[in-house]
Amino acid sequence: MTDMRRFNASGLAVFQAFLDSCTTESPRPYPVSALIDPVYSEPVEADVTLEAREFATRFDLAAYLDERFEVAGYRPPRTDTGIWAWIGCFYFRAICPTSSRGELRPGALPRWIPLSADWRRYYRHLVAGPYSIYRAHRDNPRRALALLCQKPGRPGDLVEQLASRQEIVTNPALLSFATNWFVDLETGAQRRVANSRERAERAA
Numbered sequence: 001m002t003d004m005r006r007f008n009a010s011g012l013a014v015f016q017a018f019l020d021s022c023t024t025e026s027p028r029p030y031p032v033s034a035l036i037d038p039v040y041s042e043p044v045e046a047d048v049t050l051e052a053r054e055f056a057t058r059f060d061l062a063a064y065l066d067e068r069f070e071v072a073g074y075r076p077p078r079t080d081t082g083i084w085a086w087i088g089c090f091y092f093r094a095i096c097p098t099s100s101r102g103e104l105r106p107g108a109l110p111r112w113i114p115l116s117a118d119w120r121r122y123y124r125h126l127v128a129g130p131y132s133i134y135r136a137h138r139d140n141p142r143r144a145l146a147l148l149c150q151k152p153g154r155p156g157d158l159v160e161q162l163a164s165r166q167e168i169v170t171n172p173a174l175l176s177f178a179t180n181w182f183v184d185l186e187t188g189a190q191r192r193v194a195n196s197r198e199r200a201e202r203a204a
Contacts, residue, residue, distance in 0.1 A: 001049040002035070002090070006082035011040030012113060015089050019112055022104040035090055044083060046074035054094045057188075058155065059148035061095070061127065062134035063141065079116040084128040088112045095126055095152035123163040126152055133163065136170050146178040149190050158182060158190065 007015060014034045021028040034040040048068055055061040065087070069075055076083045089112070097105045106112060114125035123129040130148055137144045147163050150156050155163075168174050184191055 001051055004044055004048040004050050004083070004090075005035065005041040005086055006044050006080065007034070007041050007086045007089070008082060012082065012085055014040055015085055016109065016113060019106050019109060022106050027104065030093065031089065035086065041082075041086060044074070044076070046072045048072040048074055050087070050090060052090070052094070055091075055152050057148060058130035058150055058152050059134070059141070059145060059188075061091075061152050062130040062148060065127070065131050066134055066138070078122075078128070078132060081114055081116055084125055085113045087127045088125065091127065091152075097153040119166050120164040123159075123169070124155075126155075129155075129159075129163065133169055137172065137175065140172075143172060143176045143179055145183045145185075145188060146175065146181070146190075149183055149188055156190075 011034050014031050018028045018031050031040075049072075050065075050068060053064075055064065092106075092112070097107070099105055108124065110121045110124045111126050114128045115121045123132070130152070133144050133147050134141050141148070147159050147169070150159060162168050162178060168178070179185075182191055183189070
């Protein structure tokens with residue numbers, strides 16, 4: 001288990017430089033030392049510990065974080081970019097997509113360093129996005145499976161179309177409808193028809 005920390009400005013810069021380098025012929029080494037080095041990060045206000053592990057779905061990732069935060073009696077602020085970027089870096093090797101040749105494909109920067117002031121792009125963060133959706137439906141998080149059943153690093157078109165609309169994400173009835181429409185509730189898997197952007201837009 002590792003004590004959760006928060007990136008400072010230097011840590012965010014190091015993480016961003018690493019992400020930018022992933023698309024070049026000479027990617028930088030994964031900045032594992034920045035996670036614990038006081039030059040780049042600082043402790044958070046609570047005793048939160050996280051396990052280095054993998055997650056099958058966005059739901060599993062969000063549920064795990066919610067459980068760890070509850071144990072510590074802590075709820076990270078949505079706008080704390082340093083915390084969410086740190087968690088994204090901590091789980092980078094577990095959730096970052098790769099090519100068929102094993103090359104890292106981290107995608108756009110907001111997937112790892114959240115844009116807290118813009119909900120339409122904040123949801124793209126691969127950790128803060130699913131956690132926020134899970135928390136919004138904590139009384140019955142499975143109603144949000146339409147936005148949480150995907151692999152952590154590959155949200156897909158359905159999440160792209162629906163999660164950017166806060167009026168859908170925070171509406172239990174609408175999200176339940178989307179889940180019933182797009183998810184096989186027996187297996188918890190996204191139905192193949194949900195890969196169609198046209199159908200996602202129709203449900204929205």
